[in-house]
Amino acid sequence: MKSIQIQPSADILAKAAAESVIEIGADSIRSRGNYSIALSGGSTPLALFRILAGKDYDKRLDWGKVDFFWGDERTVPPDHEDSNYFQAAQELLRPRSIDPDRIHRIQGEIEPVQAARSYQEDLQNYFGSSRPRLDLILLGLGSDSHTASLFPGTDLVTNPGINSDLLVGANWVPKLESWRISFTHQLINLARNVLFLVSGEGKAAALRNVLEGDDLPGSYPAQLIRPVDGKLIWLVDEEAASQLTDLKHT
Numbered sequence: 001m002k003s004i005q006i007q008p009s010a011d012i013l014a015k016a017a018a019e020s021v022i023e024i025g026a027d028s029i030r031s032r033g034n035y036s037i038a039l040s041g042g043s044t045p046l047a048l049f050r051i052l053a054g055k056d057y058d059k060r061l062d063w064g065k066v067d068f069f070w071g072d073e074r075t076v077p078p079d080h081e082d083s084n085y086f087q088a089a090q091e092l093l094r095p096r097s098i099d100p101d102r103i104h105r106i107q108g109e110i111e112p113v114q115a116a117r118s119y120q121e122d123l124q125n126y127f128g129s130s131r132p133r134l135d136l137i138l139l140g141l142g143s144d145s146h147t148a149s150l151f152p153g154t155d156l157v158t159n160p161g162i163n164s165d166l167l168v169g170a171n172w173v174p175k176l177e178s179w180r181i182s183f184t185h186q187l188i189n190l191a192r193n194v195l196f197l198v199s200g201e202g203k204a205a206a207l208r209n210v211l212e213g214d215d216l217p218g219s220y221p222a223q224l225i226r227p228v229d230g231k232l233i234w235l236v237d238e239e240a241a242s243q244l245t246d247l248k249h250t
């Protein structure tokens with residue numbers, strides 16, 4: 001099931017995202033006793049992290065039962081400002097005093113292929129399954145229609161079938177001249193809930209291409225995200241939605 005919710009501003013978008021994170025989390029903890037969430041990187045989720053770290057959310061969720069993962073990571077140490085782990089630690093995990101045993105970061109500081117292999121094993125061990133099913137995966141959207149670190153024209157996108165058992169891969173990104181470690185779309189599509197958070201005029205063309213463009217996942221990798229048995233939620237603001245023509249996505 002896919003839904004798109006358009007919020008009037010970035011601030012209201014972040015608040016709506018926080019409510020979705022809490023609602024999914026409360027249901028996950030009620031149903032299974034814990035909540036596995038994969039965070040996205042980049043700048044868009046920062047406002048969300050800060051809201052979730054705020055006092056208003058102290059009692060909104062049993063934070064001691066939340067396990068944090070990441071959908072992708074840069075190949076930098078965990079104390080580097082570009083690290084997705086680092087920014088989440090600063091804005092959410094430390095302020096919430098999350099138990100380190102419940103923080104499952106990708107080791108961006110080691111060799112990328114080894115880091116991806118190790119993270120895939122960690123996920124399979126944590127979930128006790130070869131097909132880990134997270135409760136929620138947060139995703140952003142790049143202006144080039146990438147998501148996580150699934151960039152247009154890169155191996156994890158153009159040769160997804162090379163190894164359909166691959167759940168976490170190392171991906172060379174020529175435009176960044178850098179390796180990234182990323183969930184594959186196969187893993188993302190196993191999730192119970194996938195939530196895209198997209199804000200700003202700069203993402204309007206990408207959002208139109210992904211939602212309304214031709215089926216070209218090689219060029220618009222976010223089109224690869226189609227949960228097998230889960231909910232796909234697009235939370236976007238009016239600026240990001242400004243080039244959408246068909247709002248019957250809901």
Ligand code: 6PG
Binds near residue numbers: 072139141148
């Ligand atoms: C990353 C993210 C990436 C991000 C998009 C959007 O590691 O950068 O996982 O997929 O979500 O690039 O980034 P912004 O939110 O900064 O626009």
